[in-house]
Amino acid sequence: MTARKAWRRVDGVLLLDKPTGMSSNSALQAARRLFSAAKAGHTGTLDPLASGLLPLCFGEATKFSVDLLAADKTYEAELQFGVRTDTGDADGAVIMHCPVDFGESELAAALHRFRGPIRQIPPMYSALKRDGRPLYELARQGIEVEREAREVTVHELRLLNFSGDRCRLRIACSKGTYVRSLAEDLGAALASAAHLTALRRVAVGALSIVDAVTLDQLAEMPESDRAAWLLAPDTLLQSLPAVSLDGPAGLRFVHGNPVTTAALPGRCRVYADACLLGLGEVDEVGNLRPRRVLSVR
Missing domain, CATH: 3.30.2350.10 (Pseudouridine synthase)
Known part of the structure; x- marks a missing residue:
């Protein structure tokens, strides 16, 4: 046993x-x-x-x-032009073949259109829900529903290499960006089609x-x-400012009570004696309220 x-x-x-x-x-x-x-x-x-x-x-x-x-997330993505799949990536079935009648200069020019704030329609093969059901469940049943375009931001979109009908891109983007949708939209902008053949995430924040x-x-x-x-x-909290409390104030904080601080308003990571106590938020008058507190061993 x-x-x-x-x-x-x-x-x-x-x-x-x-x-x-x-x-x-x-x-x-x-x-x-x-x-x-x-x-x-x-x-x-x-x-x-x-x-x-x-x-x-x-x-x-x-x-x-x-x-x-x-x-923000950063990816390295590989795309194939001239082929569109029903999922937008290499796992899907091919639904379209198109000619690839552009070169590297045309591709580089098209990339410029997808930098900065852009609007994306989320793919059907995604975990977004409609009436409590993930969209991918509907997509597998052959059902397509209307999706609202959402604004995302592409901070960096750099061409790493291009050969024939394939390219590699480096993409730094905001939360909610679908690289599969970006690939499909890029293909359409070049009067062709495209899908994602490989994706590697190289940074999170x-x-x-x-x-x-x-x-x-x-x-x-x-x-x-x-x-x-x-x-x-x-x-996970390094993007937030740190606030240090003395012993009595730290004790009040971990017991769920607000304490007074001179820190600027907003969320912060809270310490006492160099030990993390949790996540707090300072209001406009200097009250530091616990939001998530660590359990003491």
Whole structure:
């Protein structure tokens, strides 16, 4: 009889380099087992087709996972022109063939139209919901519904290389940007078609793929070495200003009470004696109110 796994409290952030062909939840559960973590969550899904940076949260860090959902993302994408699929990526069925009658200069000129604030219609194969049902469920049944265009921002759109009917792009964009839709729209702008053949996420906010580890690497190392890959829970809050409290004020804060501070209004990460207490928000008159507080061991 197989012994039940002993789960334990693990607090921290793991920068995982997710492989292609694996869902974000499957990657999360695999990492959770490697760390024997009792509680785990991720900071937003990465499609099975895509590889790259997937920040995972264990224990108390899960309280701050939502704060990374709104962060900008950076991708390296591979596109094929002349072919359109029903999903906008290589997993879908081919529904259109078009000629590719443009060169690198025309492609570079077309890219300019997709920099800055743009409006996108979300794809049918997405997790957005209509009447409580994900759009991809409707799409699999051959049902297409009207979707409202949404504004997103493309901060960087750089051509890495172009050869024949394929190109590689570097894309830095705001939350809610669909790279598949960007590929299709770019193909249409060139009087052709396009779909995404590969996607790799290389950054989420200030977090970079260069600091990430793979599941295979974790599995091969001794269990005692894995903890070195865990970052502190406040890794997810580095974009926020820090506020330090003295002992009595820190105690009031962790018990859910507001304290007075000279900090500027807005959200902040709160410390006492260099230890993270949680996430707070300062109002216009200097009241610092707890929003999410860490549990004390």
